[in-house]
Amino acid sequence: MQKVFPTQEIGSLAKPAWLVKGVRGVRPSPEDRAELDYWAARLEIEGVDDLRRLLATNGERSEGAKQAIRDWGALFAVRFLEAAGLDVVYDGEARRVEMYEYPVRRIDGFQFYGHVRSFDYRYYRKAAVVDRVQLREPFHLDELGFVKRHARRPVKVPITGPYTLADWSFNEYYLREAGDIRDLRRRNYEAKRRFVMDLATEVLRPTLLALVEVGADWIQIDEPAAATHPEEVPILVEAFNAATEGVRAKLSIHICYSDYRALYPHILQMRVDMLTLEFKNTGDYNIVNIFKEFGDRRQIGLGVLDVHSDVIETPEEIQEKILQAVGILGAPERIWVNPDCGLRTRTWDIAFAKLQNLVEGARLARETVAG
Amino acid sequence: MAFAHLTGIFPRSEELITATRAFERGRADKSALDRLFEEEAQRLVALQVEHGLDYVTDGLLRWQDLLRPLADELPGVHAGPVTRWFDNNSFYRRPVIEAPLEPVGGAALRWTSVRAFEGRPWKAILPSPWAFAALSEDRAYGDDKALLRDVAEVLRAEAASLAAAGCRYIQFSDPVLVARPREGALAPAQLALARVVEGLNVRTALYTFFGDAAPLLPGLLDFPVHEVGFDLFATEVDRLDGRVREQVLLLGGLDGRNSLLEDPQEAAQTVRRVADRLHADQVAVVPSCDLEFLPYEVAVAKVRRLAEVKRLVG
Numbered sequence: 016m017q018k019v020f021p022t023q024e025i026g027s028l029a030k031p032a033w034l035v036k037g038v039r040g041v042r043p044s045p046e047d048r049a050e051l052d053y054w055a056a057r058l059e060i061e062g063v064d065d066l067r068r069l070l071a072t073n074g075e076r077s078e079g080a081k082q083a084i085r086d087w088g089a090l091f092a093v094r095f096l097e098a099a100g101l102d103v104v105y106d107g108e109a110r111r112v113e114m115y116e117y118p119v120r121r122i123d124g125f126q127f128y129g130h131v132r133s134f135d136y137r138y139y140r141k142a143a144v145v146d147r148v149q150l151r152e153p154f155h156l157d158e159l160g161f162v163k164r165h166a167r168r169p170v171k172v173p174i175t176g177p178y179t180l181a182d183w184s185f186n187e188y189y190l191r192e193a194g195d196i197r198d199l200r201r202r203n204y205e206a207k208r209r210f211v212m213d214l215a216t217e218v219l220r221p222t223l224l225a226l227v228e229v230g231a232d233w234i235q236i237d238e239p240a241a242a243t244h245p246e247e248v249p250i251l252v253e254a255f256n257a258a259t260e261g262v263r264a265k266l267s268i269h270i271c272y273s274d275y276r277a278l279y280p281h282i283l284q285m286r287v288d289m290l291t292l293e294f295k296n297t298g299d300y301n302i303v304n305i306f307k308e309f310g311d312r313r314q315i316g317l318g319v320l321d322v323h324s325d326v327i328e329t330p331e332e333i334q335e336k337i338l339q340a341v342g343i344l345g346a347p348e349r350i351w352v353n354p355d356c357g358l359r360t361r362t363w364d365i366a367f368a369k370l371q372n373l374v375e376g377a378r379l380a381r382e383t384v385a386g
Numbered sequence: 387m388a389f390a391h392l393t394g395i396f397p398r399s400e401e402l403i404t405a406t407r408a409f410e411r412g413r414a415d416k417s418a419l420d421r422l423f424e425e426e427a428q429r430l431v432a433l434q435v436e437h438g439l440d441y442v443t444d445g446l447l448r449w450q451d452l453l454r455p456l457a458d459e460l461p462g463v464h465a466g467p468v469t470r471w472f473d474n475n476s477f478y479r480r481p482v483i484e485a486p487l488e489p490v491g492g493a494a495l496r497w498t499s500v501r502a503f504e505g506r507p508w509k510a511i512l513p514s515p516w517a518f519a520a521l522s523e524d525r526a527y528g529d530d531k532a533l534l535r536d537v538a539e540v541l542r543a544e545a546a547s548l549a550a551a552g553c554r555y556i557q558f559s560d561p562v563l564v565a566r567p568r569e570g571a572l573a574p575a576q577l578a579l580a581r582v583v584e585g586l587n588v589r590t591a592l593y594t595f596f597g598d599a600a601p602l603l604p605g606l607l608d609f610p611v612h613e614v615g616f617d618l619f620a621t622e623v624d625r626l627d628g629r630v631r632e633q634v635l636l637l638g639g640l641d642g643r644n645s646l647l648e649d650p651q652e653a654a655q656t657v658r659r660v661a662d663r664l665h666a667d668q669v670a671v672v673p674s675c676d677l678e679f680l681p682y683e684v685a686v687a688k689v690r691r692l693a694e695v696k697r698l699v700g
Binding site for chain 1: 407410468477479618619622624656
C-alpha cells in the first residue's frame with residue numbers, strides 16, 4: 016500500500032434482519048426483504064435470487080442452508096465495505112455472534128452463566144473458566160477462506176485476543192489453583208496471568224498459525240480490555256508476544272475506549288506492527304501526543320468515526336483530524352484511518368454514509384499533504 | 387456483632403433483560419416494563435429478607451448506572467458519552483454539566499421502588515459528592531471547589547427526599563477516592579460529604595471499592611458517617627492501619643466481580659482478621675461492589691453466601 020492514509024474497517028457491522036431471521040428459519044418480513052433488495056442493488060450483488068429462494072420459507076433450516084445464508088451475509092458485508100471505498104476489508108464479522116461468545120464457545124474449559132450488562136439495555140453472555148482451557152480446533156478458518164475468495168481488496172482478519180477473553184470471563188479454575196496465595200489481590204493477579212497465558216499459548220497461537228496456513232497475511236488482534244487494568248499491561252504484552260511467536264503475518268492490535276497512557280511504556284515491548292485506536296468518542300486527539308512522547312514509531316490506525324452516534328462526520332472534519340495527527344507525529348506514512356470500533360450498533364445506511372465520508376476525508380487529507 | 391446488606395446495583399434477571407431489549411426495539415411498552423421492574427424489585431426484597439439481611443434495597447434495578455438518575459433529571463445536566471466504568475467491561479454515560487446545578491431533590495427517589503419495601507428498613511445508595519464531581523464533565527463551573535460545593539447541595543437535597551420517604555440508611559458510594567487517588571483529596575471529599583449529611587436523620591455510610599483503601603487509612607475513618615468500608619479484593623489488607631471509633635466497618639468480603647463462590651470459612655476469617663486489625667467491634671459483611679457484574683443467578687447465590695458468612699463472623 017503506497018498511498019498515505021489508507022483506510023480500513025475495524026470490526027463488526029450490524030447483521031441484516033434477513034440474515035438473522037433467515038438462519039433461524041423465520042421468513043423475513045416485507046421490510047426485511049426490501050432492505051435485502053435495496054442493498055443487493057446498491058452493492059451490485061449478483062445471483063441474489065438464490066438467496067431469496069433460500070429465505071422464502073418458514074421452518075428449521077438444514078446446516079447447508081444456514082451456511083449458504085451466512086455466506087450471503089458475509090458477501091454483502093464484503094461488498095458493503097468495498098463499495099464504501101475502504102482499502103482493506105473483511106466481512107463485518109457476519110458469522111460471529113459477537114467477539115467474546117463466538118471464540119469462547121469453541122474453547123473447552125468454559126461454562127456460560129448468563130447475561131451481564133455492558134451499558135443501558137445492552138448485555139452480553141459471560142462465561143466462567145471452570146477448567147484448564149483447551150482449543151477444540153482453530154476457528155475463523157472457513158470464514159477467512161470465503162472472504163479471500165470473494166474480496167476484491169486486501170483482507171485483514173480480526174480475532175479476539177487472550178487478555179480480553181480472560182478479562183471478560185469469570186475466573187474460577189485458575190483462582191482455585193492459586194488458592195495457596197493468601198493475599199486476595201496477589202491471588203487474583205497470578206490467577207489472571209495463568210489464565211491469559213494459557214489462552215495465548217494453547218488457543219490463540221495455534222489458531223493464528225492455522226490462519227496464516229490458509230492465507231492470512233494481516234491479523235488484527237482485538238483487545239478492548241487492554242488498558243482497563245494498568246498493572247496488568249505486562250500480562251497483555253507477554254501474552255501477545257507468546258501468541259504471535261512464529262506467526263508470519265502483519266499484526267495489528269485494536270484497543271478502544273481506554274486510557275492509552277496506561278499502556279506505556281510496557282506496550283513498546285509488544286511485537287506488533289500497528290495500533291488501531293479510538294479517538295472520536297472522546298474527541299481528544301491530543302492522545303496522539305502520547306505516541307510521540309514515548310517514541311512509538313509503529314503505525315497508528317486513527318479512529319475518526321464515533322460508532323455510538325448517528326451523526327455523520329463530514330469529510331472536512333475527518334480531514335482536519337488526520338492532519339492534526341500528522342502535525343503531532345510528523346509521519347503521514349504511519350497513519351491509517353478507520354472507525355473508532357465496529358459499526359454494529361449503526362444501521363447500514365448510517366454506517367455506509369460514515370464510511371464514505373471517512374474515505375473522502377482521507378482523500379482530502381492526502382491531497383493536502385501531497386500539495 | 388455482624389451485619390450484612392448489599393452495596394449497589396443488582397443484575398437484572400434474564401426475563402427482565404429480555405423485556406428491556408424488547409422495549410428498546412419498540413416491541414414492548416413502558417408500562418409493561420415498569421410493572422416487571424416492580425415485580426422483580428419485590429422478589430429481590432423477599433430474597434434479602436429470607437436471608438436475614440439487615441437493610442434491604444430494591445437493587446437499583448432501573449438505574450442504568452450509579453449517576454444516571456441525576457444525569458437524566460438535574461436541570462442543566464445530561465447523560466453524555468459512553469465511558470468505561472473504572473476497570474470493568476461495563477460503561478456509564480458520563481454526566482455533562484452545562485449549567486450551575488440546582489438542588490431540586492427527588493431524582494433518586496423517583497427511580498426507587500419504594501412500594502417493594504413494604505415497611506421494612508430500607509437502604510438507598512447515592513454517589514458521594516466527590517465521586518459525582520469527578521465522574522462528570524464540567525462545562526459550567528471551571529472551578530472544582532464551586533462544583534463540589536454545588537454537587538454537595540444537590541446530594542443533600544436527594545438524601546433529604548429519601549429520608550422523608552422513609553429511608554433508614556444511605557450509602558454514599560465512592561470508588562474515585564481509592565481507584566483514582568489524588569493528593570489532598572480526603573479533606574475536600576470529607577467536607578463535601580459532611581455538608582450532605584449535616585442534620586440528616588438516617589444512618590449513613592461511605593463505601594469505597596475498585597481500589598486500595600490502605601493508603602487512605604486512617605483518614606477514611608474520620609468521615610462524618612456511621613459506617614465506613616472498603617473492598618477487600620482491591621485493598622492490601624496487610625498494610626491497613628487505624629482504629630475504628632464507633633463506626634461499623636463495612637468489609638467487602640465477597641467478590642462482586644467474580645462468579646466463584648467464596649469458601650465461607652475463609653471469607654469469614656478474612657473479615658475477622660481485618661476487623662481485628664482495625665479494632666472494630668461491629669462489622670457489616672458486604673459484597674465488594676455492586677453485584678451487577680454477575681449474571682442474576684450467580685448474584686442470588688452470592689446473597690445466600692453473604693448470609694452464611696455473616697453467620698460465621700458472628
